[in-house]
Amino acid sequence: MTDPLRLHVPEPTLRPGDSPDFSGVPIPKAGSVRRPPIDSDPEDIRDLAFTIIRVMDRKGLAVGDWAPDVDDDELRAGLRHMMLLREYDARMLTAQRQGKTSFYMQHLGEEAISCGFRRELVAGDMNFPTYRQAGLLIADDYPMLLMMNQVYSNEGDTVHGRQLPVFYSSKDHGFFSISGNLATQYPQAVGWAMASAIKGATNIAAAWIGDGSTAENDFHAGLVFASTYKAPVVLNIVNNQWAISTFQGIARGGSGTFAARGHGFGIPALRVDGNDYLAVRAVARWAAERARSNLGPTLIEYVTYRVAGHSTSDDPSAYRPEEEGSAWPLGDPILRLRDHLIAREAWSEERHTQAEAEIRAEVIATQKKAEAIGTLTSGRLPSPAHMFEDVFETPTPHLIRQRHEMGV
Amino acid sequence: MAHMTMIEAIREAHDIAMARDDRVVVFGEDVGFFGGVFRCTAGLQKKFGATRCFDTPISELGIVGTAIGMAANDIRPVVEIQFADYMYPAYDQLVSEAARLRYRSAGEFTCPMVVRMPTGGGIFGAQTHSQSPEALFTHVAGLKTVVPSTPADAKGLLLAAIEDPDPVIFLEPKRIYNGPFDGHHDRPLVGWKKHELGDVPEGHTPVPLGKAMLRSHGEDLTIVTYGTMVHVALGVVTDAGLSADVIDLRTLVPLDIDSVVASVKRTGRCLVLHEATLTSGFGAELTAQVQEECFYHLEAPVKRVAGWDTPYPHAGEWDYFPGPERVLRNIEALLEA
Numbered sequence: 129m130t131d132p133l134r135l136h137v138p139e140p141t142l143r144p145g146d147s148p149d150f151s152g153v154p155i156p157k158a159g160s161v162r163r164p165p166i167d168s169d170p171e172d173i174r175d176l177a178f179t180i181i182r183v184m185d186r187k188g189l190a191v192g193d194w195a196p197d198v199d200d201d202e203l204r205a206g207l208r209h210m211m212l213l214r215e216y217d218a219r220m221l222t223a224q225r226q227g228k229t230s231f232y233m234q235h236l237g238e239e240a241i242s243c244g245f246r247r248e249l250v251a252g253d254m255n256f257p258t259y260r261q262a263g264l265l266i267a268d269d270y271p272m273l274l275m276m277n278q279v280y281s282n283e284g285d286t287v288h289g290r291q292l293p294v295f296y297s298s299k300d301h302g303f304f305s306i307s308g309n310l311a312t313q314y315p316q317a318v319g320w321a322m323a324s325a326i327k328g329a330t331n332i333a334a335a336w337i338g339d340g341s342t343a344e345n346d347f348h349a350g351l352v353f354a355s356t357y358k359a360p361v362v363l364n365i366v367n368n369q370w371a372i373s374t375f376q377g378i379a380r381g382g383s384g385t386f387a388a389r390g391h392g393f394g395i396p397a398l399r400v401d402g403n404d405y406l407a408v409r410a411v412a413r414w415a416a417e418r419a420r421s422n423l424g425p426t427l428i429e430y431v432t433y434r435v436a437g438h439s440t441s442d443d444p445s446a447y448r449p450e451e452e453g454s455a456w457p458l459g460d461p462i463l464r465l466r467d468h469l470i471a472r473e474a475w476s477e478e479r480h481t482q483a484e485a486e487i488r489a490e491v492i493a494t495q496k497k498a499e500a501i502g503t504l505t506s507g508r509l510p511s512p513a514h515m516f517e518d519v520f521e522t523p524t525p526h527l528i529r530q531r532h533e534m535g536v
Numbered sequence: 537m538a539h540m541t542m543i544e545a546i547r548e549a550h551d552i553a554m555a556r557d558d559r560v561v562v563f564g565e566d567v568g569f570f571g572g573v574f575r576c577t578a579g580l581q582k583k584f585g586a587t588r589c590f591d592t593p594i595s596e597l598g599i600v601g602t603a604i605g606m607a608a609n610d611i612r613p614v615v616e617i618q619f620a621d622y623m624y625p626a627y628d629q630l631v632s633e634a635a636r637l638r639y640r641s642a643g644e645f646t647c648p649m650v651v652r653m654p655t656g657g658g659i660f661g662a663q664t665h666s667q668s669p670e671a672l673f674t675h676v677a678g679l680k681t682v683v684p685s686t687p688a689d690a691k692g693l694l695l696a697a698i699e700d701p702d703p704v705i706f707l708e709p710k711r712i713y714n715g716p717f718d719g720h721h722d723r724p725l726v727g728w729k730k731h732e733l734g735d736v737p738e739g740h741t742p743v744p745l746g747k748a749m750l751r752s753h754g755e756d757l758t759i760v761t762y763g764t765m766v767h768v769a770l771g772v773v774t775d776a777g778l779s780a781d782v783i784d785l786r787t788l789v790p791l792d793i794d795s796v797v798a799s800v801k802r803t804g805r806c807l808v809l810h811e812a813t814l815t816s817g818f819g820a821e822l823t824a825q826v827q828e829e830c831f832y833h834l835e836a837p838v839k840r841v842a843g844w845d846t847p848y849p850h851a852g853e854w855d856y857f858p859g860p861e862r863v864l865r866n867i868e869a870l871l872e873a
Contacts (some may be wrong), residue, residue, distance in 0.1 A: 180762040254609070287642045297641040304608070305641035309632040315598050316633065319605025319613075326561060326587050326611060333605070345625065356593055518639045519678050521646070523548035524746065524790035 138376035144445060148455035154459050158185035159192025163410070166418045170396040177397035179281040180431055183234035183406040188467035196410040200474040206247065206405055207469060209267040210239040210462045211483060215491045216262070216272060220279050223442045224293075228503035229279050232239065233259050234331040237403065237435035237453065239460035241366055243267040244408035245334065248416050249302060252331040256304045259294050260366065261336050268301045272494045281509065283503035287407035288514040289449040307318045307457070309408035313348035314363070316467070322353070324400065332360040339386055340371020343379040347389075351427070355393035358424035362415040363395070365427065368434035373447040390427030400431030405465040512536050537605065538736055539729045541742070542713045545687035546652075548577045549694035554584050557612060560698060562589040564599055564616030564652075565779050573618055574654060574713060593683045600626035600651060602713075604634050607649040607703075614698055619654040620707060621667045624653075634703040635678030650697045650704045651719050656764050658711035658721070658810050658857055662850035668763075668812035668843070673705045674788045674821065680704045680745060681788040685712065685766040689786055692743030699742060709763040716765055718771030719859040746790035750799070754779035757805035757870060760796050760822055762786065765809045765858070772863045780867075788818055796822070797829045804835035805870050811858060814842040836873035841866045 135453060142149060161181045164173050181194050191194075198206075217234040225231040235242070240265030249255070253263050278282035279293040287297055287305075297305035304320075317335030324331050337347055342365060354361055365386045369376050380386060390397035396418070400411045408430065415426035419495060435453035437444045469475030502508040516523060516531040523531070540548070554560045562577055570579025570592035580589040592599050596617055603613035617623050623630075630651065639645045652845050657666030673681045682697055682704060684690040690708065697704035711717045715725040716733055729736035751766055759769045762785040769782045781799040785792065800806045804828050808819040819840045826838050841858050849856055 256605070271809065286644075287640060290642070291640050295640070297644055299641075299644045305637060305645050307629055307633060307640075312601065312629060312633050315601025315629070316605035316608070319602030319607075320599075321605070321610035322602060323561075323606040323611040326606075327609075345597055346601060346629075348597045349593075349601055352593045352595060353598045353602050497567045514642075518643050520680070521638070521643075525793070527791075 131237070138377040140448070142449050144447065144449060146449045148449045148452040150455060153457060156180050156182060159195070160184040161192070163192065163193035163414070166299070166414055166421065167423055168396065170391070170394050173396055174391060175387055177342055177391060177429070180399055180401050181411060182401040182404050182409050183410060183534035184318065184404050184468050188464070188471035190406050190468060194407060196406055196413060198406065199411060200472070202247070203465065203469055204474065205460065206267070207259065207465050207475070208483065208487070209243040209263060210405070210465065211487050212272070212491065213243060213263050213266050215468045215487050218470055218497050219491050220276070221440065223279070223503070225504055228499070229281065229293050229382070230504060231440055232279065233260065233294050233439045234436040235260055237460065238366065238368055238432050238457070239263055240405040240408050240465070241402045241430045241432060244405045245364070245412045248409055248412035249334065249456040251310060252302070253333065254302050254304055254317070254331065254334065255319050255334045256313035256320070257306060257336045258313070258338055258366070259306055259308070260280045260338070265296060265298065265301055265303055270301045270303070272296055272491065273497055276495060277501060280498055280499065280503040283508035283510055284498070284501045285510060289510040306414065311337055311344035313347035315353060316345045318350045318354045318359045318361050319358040322357050325357070325360055330420065332362065333418060334362040334364060336364045336366065337478055338371060339365060339367040339369070339376045340379045342372060342389060343388055349411060351390065351393045351395060354425040355395050358422070360417055360419035360422070361425045362412070363390070363427045366432065367429050367431050370434050370438070370444070370448065372438045372442060385429060387427060387429035394427050395427050397427040399429045399431060401458055402432030403461040403464060405461055406468065433458070451474045538685050538738060539734045540816045541577055541614060541728045541734070542684070542690045542708070543690045544692035546852055548580060548736070549582070549691040549698070550577060550580055550870035551583070553614070553695060553698045553723040554580065554588060554748060556740065557716055559610060559612045559616060561606065561611050561660060562614045563592050564826065565592055565594055567591060567616050572616060574710065576652070577616065578826070596622050596626040597629060600624065600629040600634065602787050603649045603651070604629060604637065604647055607647045608637065608645045612698060613649045615649065615651055617651060619665050620653040620669050621664045623653055623669060627672070630673070630679065630703070631676050635676050638702065642788060646701060647703045648701050650694070650706050652706045652708060652711035654709055655707040656709045657848050657853060658717060658764065660850065660853055661848070662845040668810065670707055670788055670812060671816060671818045674818055675801060676731055676777065678703070680790065681707065682786065683707045683709065683763040683788060684786060685709065685763055685784050686729050688736045689743055689749070690780065691736055692741050693745065693786060695740065696741040696745050700745060707763070711764045711867060712767060716767040717856070719768035720771065743873045745749045745787045746792055747786065748792035748795040749784045749786055750781060750795070751784045752782035754803070756780060756803060757807060758783060758796070758799040759807045759809055761809040762788065763811065768858070768863060769809055773858050774860055776858070776864055778867065788794070793825050793829070796826060800826055800830045801833040804833055806830070806834070806838045806866055807870055809858065809863060810842050812843055813845050814840060815845050817842050836870055839866050839870045
């Protein structure tokens with residue numbers, strides 16, 4: 129006789145009411161992980177999928193092989209991008225709570241990833257983002273007014289109010305239209321990169337996905353195509369620990385880390401501190417250089433923490449300890465970069481406070497302009513005539529009939 | 537004019553499109569070195585090189601997903617799904633992505649691509665190699681759906697599909713790849729090369745999407761159909777000496793409803809015929825539109841003949857297939873009504 133079989137259903141160790149405890153999350157010392165050459169054999173760097181690449185130490189100093197060469201102006205710009213994104217999030221969250229739009233999704237705690245990554249791409253490269261990479265736009269100086277118009281679905285929305293809030297689109301800024309069906313953009317990014325190679329162009333693509341969505345077939349299809357054709361693509365996984373209410377142990381299964389998923393495909397995989405702006409820049413640079421040098425794809429797992437709810441429709445206090453966000457051992461990406469800039473004498477507490485006030489005033493002024501055009505519930509909305517446009521390049525007879533029936 | 541099979545016509549369309557436009561790239565399972573399990577892409581890799589025509593991993597999701605990304609980056613992918621029955625893993629990419637990309641980005645990103653897939657039964661393919669899933673595409677806003685019934689149309693419509701600025705689903709009725717099957721499975725097949733409909737014009741000769749073709753002209757009824765069933769209908773009309781319009785739709789979306797309406801208003805009787813399952817099939821849409829537009833001209837209710845609402849059986853293939861006997865029986869009932 130053998131014992132009856134038992135189904136294993138993973139559970140997080142902590143739930144609401146428990147005290148946050150990250151003592152089981154090993155955090156390597158900043159600067160302790162080696163930076164291999166970009167043409168390394170993936171077999172020789174398997175360990176980099178099981179560690180955390182970190183650059184900024186507790187004193188705010190950039191240490192180790194991965195410390196990237198980034199000048200003071202560029203670092204201050206990076207800090208400003210993250211602060212802009214955080215302030216933008218705060219204003220849009222409040223606007224949603226005030227009923228000015230239907231829905232919003234914040235980046236709180238994850239600002240370094242999209243803001244930092246964008247600065248390692250060049251004009252003409254293409255990101256295939258999820259809904260939590262608006263930093264890709266902000267760090268490329270995309271007009272915040274257009275972002276707000278999109279969130280408000282007002283007349284100034286470049287996509288005519290067709291998409292959920294935060295589903296931006298900008299070809300000029302290398303930001304592919306966001307879907308909402310999770311993970312679909314992963315093989316698309318690989319295809320975009322393959323096209324670049326087919327044409328003999330020089331631009332690369334970047335795919336984005338969350339830890340939970342790596343369970344989707346699209347993720348695996350993307351990896352097998354990227355691996356097979358050595359596509360010039362950077363495959364990003366933002367591991368923010370939570371997929372709505374589901375902890376990462378559900379999607380990850382027994383694989384140890386999400387980065388390790390790359391190994392079965394022979395794709396070099398890096399695991400990085402997603403709250404360390406400099407480390408994000410460093411790994412993005414390494415991966416982008418590989419892609420541009422015909423060395424193929426790189427898989428990057430950014431270890432971070434989703435401090436806020438999944439969206440404005442979510443209540444994290446129902447499924448995780450309330451103080452977990454502040455206990456997260458990798459800290460706040462904005463404060464860490466601030467401290468680094470201060471440590472290298474390129475910034476000060478006073479300048480930071482002043483910058484916060486300036487950014488707040490700037491975002492509020494932009495918000496006023498957006499709201500002068502309209503919000504979802506007041507002002508000028510897109511014309512209903514747009515409803516029948518862009519289904520096809522040229523409207524088909526049945527669409528023309530339906531448009532006439534609607535009377536527009 | 538040259539006589540050729542539908543397979544050769546499809547291959548020629550690829551060849552012409554690839555020669556005319558460097559952006560046309562062809563890929564799918566077994567389509568590269570081998571030239572496809574039905575040989576529709578034979579020789580293309582050798583002629584145009586492996587970056588223009590290549591094999592893929594067995595992942596329909598990956599094939600369509602990467603094609604969407606390529607199409608957004610100024611490549612014109614023409615991909616093959618080995619059987620329409622294998623399309624389902626790619627369905628989300630087609631419905632949620634390819635079909636909506638132009639709309640959701642207000643024309644900033646577009647998806648000019650063709651997804652080819654052999655469709656339909658009659659080859660003893662059982663339930664996994666015989667399905668006709670066209671209604672799953674025609675129901676989706678943003679997709680065009682094409683079903684040719686002759687080599688000339690296969691070539692011309694494929695050229696038009698490749699040059700179309702939007703995603704096109706191109707369903708190839710595999711039973712008529714080699715000859716126009718009239719449903720008499722017990723008779724020898726007449727190949728396209730010995731058939732009057734096997735003529736294919738030479739050169740770059742696109743056939744515009746959205747235009748039906750009248751394959752037979754008559755007075756007593758209108759048969760609206762597409763794909764393999766065009767030839768079943770023509771066979772029944774000839775064998776029974778009927779006077780009927782046989783309308784080959786060729787494109788389901790956009791639909792040439794005007795041609796159908798003009799014919800039904802004249803004949804007063806309409807039979808809608810397809811091989812796909814009956815319930816919620818494309819025939820339901822056709823029937824609804826015919827009654828909306830032609831109600832006061834109808835002498836009898838519109839009649840549908842289709843595959844039964846069961847999976848496609850193996851041994852029972854010819855009981856399932858809406859063959860000449862079932863078609864004629866329904867026509868007789870329609871003419872008596």
